[in-house]
Amino acid sequence: MNAFKLWYHKLGSPPYFYVFAGYIQPWLWTIAIVLALLGLYGGLVLAPPDALQGDAFRIIFVHVPAAWMSLFVYGVMAVSAFIAVIWRPKMAEVLAMESAPIGAAFTLIALITGSLWGKPMWGTYWTWDARLTSELVLFFIYLGIIGLYHAFDDPRQGARAASFLAMIGAVNLPIVHYSVVWWNTLHQGTTVRYFGPSSIAPSMLWPLLLMTIAAKFYYGASLMGRSRVALLDRERGKDWVADEVRGGDVHG
């Protein structure tokens, strides 16, 4: 326990985190790529076409991981943001702010793939379905956080303000989802279930899980890369940055 605590506090120091992130980043990349290749093979080649949807269901292997990640990244960002606002450690600010663009990217993917899936299934690219609508609102919330962060000249101040917004958004997201679902039933919504509860075939399930885990590792890898650059940028006056720039590791 004590060793873990010590390690946790060390990780809060930018130079140590920089080295640590640089060390684990290639591993995260490798795992993400291997799992994604296996998942793609299982999903695109091995899994048989769906009885109802034909081959169109194969969009699930990119849509569902992206949709899950859009919420997962928000969760990670909100926790870091909470820590950043309350205790103000530099690393929590960096992690929260570098998570936001990745989360926005996953949300955009979920929106695009969702509407591409909607066309053959519902006959239209866009419908005000509860899930698509919530995802669109989530995308705007991400954009607001990123925009607020960049509106400040001082990145630390911007990070703290945007972190506070991320916390407000975290409180609001369940309310948004609940209200959108209610609104959808009120107006006899067009909600179509992609698949019934637990009727998902194992041949479909394992590639889906692999793609989801691959997306999580991708998030880790991208977050490490982004945080390293952000640290170099923020700590530009410090000696460890000067050593890093003079040293060999400049291409990574």
Next chain:
Amino acid sequence: MLPVLYAIIVATLFPFALGPEHALLARIAGGVVLVTVLLAMLLALDNVFRGDLDDGALEQMLLSPQPLSVLLAARMLAYWLVTALPLLLVAPILAYMLGLQPAVQPVLLLALLLATPLLALLGIVLTALTAGTRRSGMLLSLMLLPLAVPIVIFAAGAVGAAQQGLPWIAPLAWLAAALALALVLAPLACATALRIALDT
């Protein structure tokens, strides 16, 4: 008075865009008035702290011995009285011009009575967050509108339900509960936001 004028202009544009067909306008009247009021409030939001920030009054508030959240609560009340109250007065007229059934008018007014303070509280917290930045107009809408979605849905949902003769109490009860919560939390959140944005 500018927000009121803005609301009247926006609401007037709808019949021109959609045609003067009475049934259509009557159906969308509640929603149009709600969205118009929201946009008009957004227009005035940018100026809430602008003057105080420029003449240094905001720094005085931060340093004053009174709790900041109490001062900000007074600020929020003033904003609601100045911006939302005139809008509440013209909203029934706009709704009538758009052809909303008279029986639904009280529901619309009640929905606005609950939704406008909520929007004011939420909006001022977000405005406080942008206080340290130079240009914030567009950013503020990007920040506020997604968070305002539930308010719009419940307020418009109540009006829509009343139009169809369905029970409309539940969504308004949700708004009232949210308002009660926001009345307590928003001044505190606003104080925190202001301290973050001005870095004190």
Next chain:
Amino acid sequence: MDRFLAMGGFAMYVWPAYAAFFVILAGDVLATVLRRRRVLRELRGRLARQGPRRRPRTSA
């Protein structure tokens, strides 16, 4: 292979979805790489300007 690419007639939905997934994530990676290059270039410029003055202080 042709049958695989045709995706049972849904090729025009399935492949753009996969393309969107990978293109957007590649954009995320590319943005980081470009930002890293820019930051390092700036930092090297700063060091080159300050280098001679700074060196003795850091070694002391």
